[in-house]
Amino acid sequence: MWPGVLPLVAVLITLLHPSGCTHTGKVNYRAKEKEVLDDILGEKTYDARIRPSGENGTDGPAIVRINLFVRSIATISDIKMEYSVQLTFREQWLDERLKFNDYGGRLKYLTLTESTRVWMPDLFFSNEKEGHFHNIIMPNVYIRIFPNGNVLYSIRISLTLSCPMNLKLYPLDRQTCSLRMASYGWTTDDLVFVWKEGDPVQVVKNLHLPRFTLEKFLTDYCNSKTNTGEYSCLKVDLLFKREFSYYLIQIYIPCCMLVIVSWVSFWLDQSAVPARVSLGVTTLLTMATQTSGINASLPPVSYTKAIDVWTGVCLTFVFGALLEFALVNYASRSDMHRENIKKKYREIEHSSSVEEPDGTANFQMPLVRHREDTMLMDKMRQCEIHMQPQKKNCCRSWLSKFPTRSKRIDVISRIVFPLVFALFNLAYWSTYLFRQETEDE
Structure with missing residues (x-):
């Protein structure tokens, strides 16, 4: 081909590619970083006490963009109403005084x-x-510090933040804990905080909380006005849902079991006084201890919580079972007294009937009769008048199978107590679950 073309191409490649040139030494860009830092941060060129100018070099407020990365949430305390969070906090703003030569892209940024x-x-x-x-x-x-004057500040911090809670639906509740950031001294005329565009808040993927689940988070603005001016403020709301399975296993099921155990007393014989008393007192004390333990882990608020309604009703059922035995014991003694009266009445009737010689019985009362016997007979006649057989329905015919009042009370309690407790459960869960869904909306 052309003999002079190849040398010409070689010369062009050598001129265009720096590696083709022979250098006596390489440029030390780490030393250049020092020169740039000394140049832009010199005492005569930069004053850290003066805020940067506004956008486009105006005298407007400096714009600072905020970005958060939530690394972990350690604890959420109900009794102290606070939560602990570890996060990477980032701020980014433009300071045109910090512009520098990047040497053709060799200096991407300077680090301080x-x-x-x-x-x-x-x-x-x-x-x-x-x-x-x-x-x-x-x-x-x-x-x-980037070549165009952008400054990125990043720091890892751990914070314990207050989180006012509404515990009316506890433990079926959801809580919103906020993280508020504001300017302390610069007003909105000098400094404005804004959320970084795109994804201002990131949360670690494997975030694990023992009793809560982080459902979502919302970013917003919360500027505040005081008598010294208006101050820029940002906030992020973390919405936590309480894990109900823990409380179902630790509180609700044990309380149900205690209430059901207290009903065993209805199936014991009415004469088993020590067994029924010890069962009622034991379940009552256990239920009271359970209630005290629950309240110890919660703040003393002025309103009634959902858990207070549950424990209060369960405690009432256990106490009612103990009172039921007291009523049965009283009815049993009354039944025994009535049986003694009937027995004595039969003896009086038998002694008052005199056998005549012709075999006929003379039921005429003797002229002289003991006053107590007469009063006893009058009382029995009154009882018989009041206890005339009434029209029987299915319930009365079923109860007539149990001759004593004490036994009837036990039988009725076996049905009434579980039925009322089931109705309470239906009302409790439908009410609080509906209120929870309403708050979510």
Whole structure:
């Protein structure tokens, strides 16, 4: 082909590709970073006390974009009404004073570990109770300065935040815990916080809570006005649903079992006084201890909780079973007294009947009769008048199979107590589950 073409191509490749050139040495870009930092953060060129200018170099407020990454949620305390969270907190803003030459893309960003070197927003967590930074092995914080002047501040912190709770539906409730961030000294004329576009809040995928489930989270703004001005504020609402299975196993099923055990007393013989008394007292004390343990893990609020209704009714059923035995014992003694009266009445009738010589019985009362016997006979006649056989229905005919009142009370209790408890369960679960669905909407 053309003999002079190949040398010309080789020359062009050498000129266009830097590796084809012979260098006496490479450029040290780490040293260039130091030169850039000394240049943009010099005492005569940068003052960290002065806030950056607004967008497009105007005198408007500095815009700071916020981004959160929730690493873990340790505890959610009902009695203290607080929760602990560990998160990576990020702020990003534009400071045109920090623009630098990136040497053709070789310097992607500059990294600092001292936040005092640049201007920082005065953000604070308004509902914080306690908090600390993480310093193992080195402080978990960095500042990145990009060539166009963008500053990214990232830090890992652990916070204990207040979370006011409404426990009326406890343990069928859902709670909303907020994380509020606001400016402490700069008003909205100088500083405005906004959520970063796209995905302002991220949550670790394998987040695990012992008694709650994080259903969703919502971001919003919560600017506040005081007598010193209006301050920018951001908030994220974490919606937690309480795991009901734990409370079903630990509270509801044991309470049901205690109530059912108290009904065993209805099937014991009425003469088994020690057994029935010990059973009633034991279940009553156990139920009271269960109620005290539940209340010990909750704050002393002024309203009635769903769990209070449940434990209160269960305690009432257990106490009612103990009172039922007292009524049965009283009725048993009354039945015995009535039987003694009937027996004595029969003896009086037998002694008052005199056998005549012709074989006919003379039922005329003697002229002289003991006063007590006369009163006893009058009382029995009155009882017989009041206890005239009435029109029998199915219930009366069934109850007539049990001759004593004490036995009838036991038999009726065997049906009434479970039936009323079943109706209470129907009303309780339908009411509170419906209220829970209404709050969700």
